[in-house]
Structures are given as C-alpha cells and as structure tokens.
Amino acid sequence: MDMKRDYYEDVRLFGSKVVLFWFLVLIAFLGFFPFLFRNYYVYLANYMAINVLVAIGLNLLVGYTGQISLGHAGFFAIGAYGTITLMTSAHLPFLVALVLAAIGAALLGFLLGLPALRLEGPYLSIATLGFGLTITQVIGRIGFFGGRQGLHAPELTIFSWHLDSDRDFYYLLITITVILTLVARNLVKTKVGRAFIAIRDADIAAETLGVNIMLYKTLAFAVSAFYTGLAGGLYAFVLRFIEPQIFSLLMSIIFLAMVVVGGLGSLFGSIAGACLLSWLDLELRNILSIPYLGGWLEALSKSYFSITGVSNIQLIIYGSIMVSIMLFEPLGIYGIWIRTKLYWKTWPF
DSSP states (O other): OOOOOSGGGGTOSOSSHHHHHHHHHHHHHHHHHHHHSOHHHHHHHHHHHHHHHHHHHHHHHHTTTOOOOSOHHHHHHHHHHHHHHHHHTSOOOHHHHHHHHHHHHHHHHHHHHTGGGTOOTHHHHHHHHHHHHHHHHHHHTOGGGTGGGOEEOOOOEETTEEOOSHHHHHHHHHHHHHHHHHHHHHHTTSHHHHHHHHHHHHHHHHHHTTOOHHHHHHHHHHHHHHHHHHHHHHHHHHHSEEOGGGSOHHHHHHHHHHHHHHOTTOHHHHHHHHHHHHHHHHHHTTGGGSTTHHHHHHHHHHHHSOGGGGGGHHHHHHHHHHHHHHHHOTTHHHHHHHHHHHHHHHTTO
C-alpha cells in the first residue's frame, strides 16, 4: 500500500529505490550523450536545457502561483546582457557574472511582482507584456549594451577549463540544469511551494489562513525571473552573439507555450514541453530540407501561396499543438504521461 508515514516523505528527494535507479540511469545517459551523438544533437541538447530552465521558472509562476506573464523575454535579455557586460566591463569571472545577472533579473522580477498584488488575469499579462517590450527597447538604445548592433560573447573560461566547443559547454549547462531542477522540485514541496499553490487555488482563503500574499506573489516573480535570467546568461554563450531583436514578444509567447503544452503545475511537464518545442523550433527552421514534406510544401506554396510564407509553418504547427492540447488533454504532456502510467498499471484489465 502506498501510504505516507511521516511528513518528511513529501520532501524526500527519491521516493523509492526505483526512482533512484532511473535517476542514476538518466545521469549516466546525460554523461555519455556527447560521445553517442554528433555535434548538432549536442547543440540541440544545450538549447533544450536552456529552455528547460526557463520553463521551470515560468511554471513556478504560472502553474504553481497562478500569475500570468508575457514578459519573460525581458528577464531573459537581462540575464544575457548582464552576464556579458559584467564579464567584459567589470572583468568578473563567468560564474560570478552569471549569478549576479540572474540576481539582477530577480530584483526586477520582485519589483514587477508588486503590481501583481492588485492585478490578475489579462490585466497582469498586459502589465508583464509592457515590461518585456520596454526592456528590449531600452537595451537597444543604450550604446553601453551595444545598441542595435548587439554584443559578442567573450571567451569562456572557468578556472583553467576552456569551454570552446558545444561539448564542453554541454557539461556545464547540464550540471546547472539538473541542480536547479532538483532545487525547484524541493521548493514546491516546502512551505513556500504550498503557499504558491494555495494562492493559485484560492488567494483570499490562503490569506485568511495566514499566508502572506504580498511576500509570496513577489517571491514567485523573483524566483521565476532568477531562473530565466540564469538561462539568458547561458543562452548568450550558446549563440555567442546577442542583439535586442532576439528577445521579442514571440519569444515570451513560446516560453508560455512550453509551460502550457508540457502541463501547468508540473515540473515534468515543464521539461517535456521545453524539449518538444525546442526540437520543433530548430527542426522547422529548415522545413524545406525535410524529405517529402519539404518538397510538398514548396510545391504547394509556389502554386497557391508565396514561398516566403513557408517560414510561418512553424507558427502554424505551434498553434495547432496548443489547440489540440487544450481540446484533448488540458493537462498537457504531463496528463498524457499520467494516463500512460495508469494504463500500464491496470493492463491488461
């Protein structure tokens, strides 16, 4: 019988030996991954890991606390520009610059969380949207941040370790992603996580029971912004070059799509949604090179549309996935996973 016997079982890292076994298998697979696959897939894994960090942070805000945000591209930009600027201008080591830039994003997230005390629903989403658009416009007009020309990332060195390839950066990025995923998992099991969920489900009832609404709403924004800012700093070294146009409204929408497609209020859903949409993002950029499908789309576009409209196929597929999720599985990929587990537990009955 699956019965809990003490309160510490809620915060225990591994619920059983089976979970521990598969976690160790996953760590071993991630360790050998760069040696099993070619460099493109290592780059894809780096891209996925960055989006996993963003999706987890955003899910803590949207899925667990119930606060909608369309401005996370702004926090992403702060992390990217802050990390590069602190390294090139203040000559700080990479890890120090990365953490300081993420803390700066968290402080702005805390300030942005103050309007959340009086706003909710579409009003809050518009407020965060304005923040995201404002940040990119301000950065693009300051020469210190490179203006519209953008910034090049400096050489990346940690102590005596030179990270000059995707494989080298992969191990740093995966280590950070695994650690922060475990931190988020423990966070939602603690008093803070329970307060987030209580605010999401019934904020008035939570306040009546003694939950400090002001503290936890602003804290949710700060933690979410910290994760996103950290991911932005890492993203700058995946691309090696950043410019304000990258951090657009579309980026914020895709971040939110990762959370919704994966499953609100689920860390597993955040990981699954981020991996799926990251893979689609890179694959669909060269959709015409896909065997059979690319040729068919090119012929269709030449006959009925404009060939330049093929790039919009990416957005059409994103939209179709989200509509399908909302219609057939509101819990997202996490809901599909739950159904699959229940099916095999009761198979063949």
